[in-house]
Amino acid sequence: MKRTLINLLVAFAAALPGAAFAHEFKVGEIAIDHPWSRAMLPGAKVGGGYLTITNGGDGDRLVSATAERAGTVQIHEMKMDGGIMVMREMKGGIAVPAHGTLELKPGGYHIMFMNVTQSFKEGEEIKATLVFEKAGPVDVEFAVGPAGGGAMSHDAHAKGHGDHASGHDMAAMSGDPQQDIPARMKAIFETADKPLAVQPVVVEGDWAIAGWTQDGRGGRALLKEKEGGWSIHLCSGDGLKQAEALKTMGLSDDEAEAIVTKLAEAEEHIDPQTLALFASFEGTMMVEADDAGAHDQHKAHGDHKP
Structure with missing residues (x-):
């Protein structure tokens, strides 16, 4: 089934090699591995953020986020619904399983940087804060990789x-x-x-x-x-x-x-x-x-x- 071009939001479809972003941040039993984003075209106002959360303790919840160069940061999910790919804001956050892993990646859960004041450039690190329901806030840095290339x-x-x-x-x-x-x-x-x-x-x-x-x-x-x-x-x-x-x-x-x-x-x-x-x-x-x-x-x- 064909999809109309007007149904594009901003999606970031290509994964970057994890080794390029081998950095980790921790708060309590929560570890955040390899936060990364893509370089944005000049003037772009929206970007995506991806990472892996490993929880060594009881169940928790990622409830919100902020970033230094984004007016608004939301937690989004992209998924198939009746044969159509839909994107929605997870206003209640997303669950982090006890003694488990949650991956935020293209095509699934992800961070959405909105109203970006200065487009992300390759090689930069974008400072952000993730807030967990139990573990609390943790400061992280999203490594910015190339805008194009990759599968x-x-x-x-x-x-x-x-x-x-x-x-x-x-x-x-x-x-x-x-x-x-x-x-x-x-x-x-x-x-x-x-x-x-x-x-x-x-x-x-x-x-x-x-x-x-x-x-x-x-x-x-x-x-x-x-x-x-x-x-x-x-x-x-x-x-x-x-x-x-x-x-x-x-x-x-x-x-x-x-x-x-x-x-x-x-x-x-x-x-x-x-x-x-x-x-x-x-x-x-x-x-x-x-x-x-x-x-x-x-x-x-x-x-x-x-």
């Missing part, structure tokens, strides 16, 4: 998606990115009641940026050409207009500068209302190499407020 870690998304192949095959490749990219995006996200408009499309080497609008929402997608055709790498807003941000995504200096110039020229012919929709997408939604995972990953962007 999708939503294990649930990697299973049970055999029906997705047909949708991809429908977007037969012509060799012309101006046709192939809109066709690929429509095959993934368009529904009968919510048509997807894709324009403009600019290409530099094996990278492309496409603006999209759907049901009064919008954004920009960064795509990469691979052996099987064009694959959506991530979705964002005005951050994709900045060469420095694109370099963090894997584009070379020349590629980033060239595609930003092409995008600016192409968007000169786009009406202001559509440009405002492109800019309304806050944060960054990592899709990464396998579009098959995108089908069920894209839910809850209807809650995103321009």
Whole structure:
């Protein structure tokens, strides 16, 4: 079943090597291992935080969190509900089992940094405080890794998606990115009641940026050409207009500068209302190499407020 692109919230789909974040924090019988986050595109307002909680004592509960550069920090859960991936705030917190482990990871429980005042940069450590119902508060630092790269870690998304192949095959490749990219995006996200408009499309080497609008929402997608055709790498807003941000995504200096110039020229012919929709997408939604995972990953962007 296809999911509309407006149903994206910000999800961070790629896991980073745990060894890069080998740090631990403790409070009472609670140990917090390897808190990490992803670098954010400049201007992004939302980010995700992940960690592992090991409890050596009685059952406890993670009830809240704060962070130095986030106006609001929430505890969220992402899960499948009736074949749809939904995200919700866990207002009562989440249980930490006695003598057990709780993992906060992409595609499951996670920390959501909101109203971020300064985008997270690779190599930084973001100071935060986690509050447990019994153990109390503990100060931690989220190590910020690269924004792009890595494989999708939503294990649930990697299973049970055999029906997705047909949708991809429908977007037969012509060799012309101006046709192939809109066709690929429509095959993934368009529904009968919510048509997807894709324009403009600019290409530099094996990278492309496409603006999209759907049901009064919008954004920009960064795509990469691979052996099987064009694959959506991530979705964002005005951050994709900045060469420095694109370099963090894997584009070379020349590629980033060239595609930003092409995008600016192409968007000169786009009406202001559509440009405002492109800019309304806050944060960054990592899709990464396998579009098959995108089908069920894209839910809850209807809650995103321009």
